[in-house]
Amino acid sequence: MSADHDFAAVRYAMTSENGLYRFTFFCALCGRGHTSGLIHANSVEIALHLARQEARGYFNGCHTCGRWVCDGCYNMDVMTCARCAGHYLLQGGLSDGE
Ligand SMILES: [Zn+2]
Numbered sequence: 093m094s095a096d097h098d099f100a101a102v103r104y105a106m107t108s109e110n111g112l113y114r115f116t117f118f119c120a121l122c123g124r125g126h127t128s129g130l131i132h133a134n135s136v137e138i139a140l141h142l143a144r145q146e147a148r149g150y151f152n153g154c155h156t157c158g159r160w161v162c163d164g165c166y167n168m169d170v171m172t173c174a175r176c177a178g179h180y181l182l183q184g185g186l187s188d189g190e
């Protein structure tokens with residue numbers, strides 16, 4: 093297993109209401125967000141840590157460029173984001189020319 097790319101790099105937005113935190117994490121390609129439940133924690137850092145652990149399950153790390161993308165932007169066959177998968181398809185998909 094290669095080391096995971098850092099999920100901390102994922103863009104997110106935070107809201108807090110009455111001492112509860114809520115985070116939305118965004119797909120690096122389509123920008124679709126995954127919003128966590130309300131999190132009760134003593135600090136923003138802890139809340140963010142918990143939110144990331146939950147949100148991780150909804151994203152996929154591209155093995156080529158390291159972006160974290162949603163299921164719709166992930167190509168399971170080659171374990172990369174759709175953008176990188178496009179490169180693979182261009183390189184290896186049409187081999188009969190020339
Ligand atoms: Zn996406």
Ligand SMILES: [Zn+2]
Nearest residue numbers: 154157173176
């Ligand atoms: Zn990629």
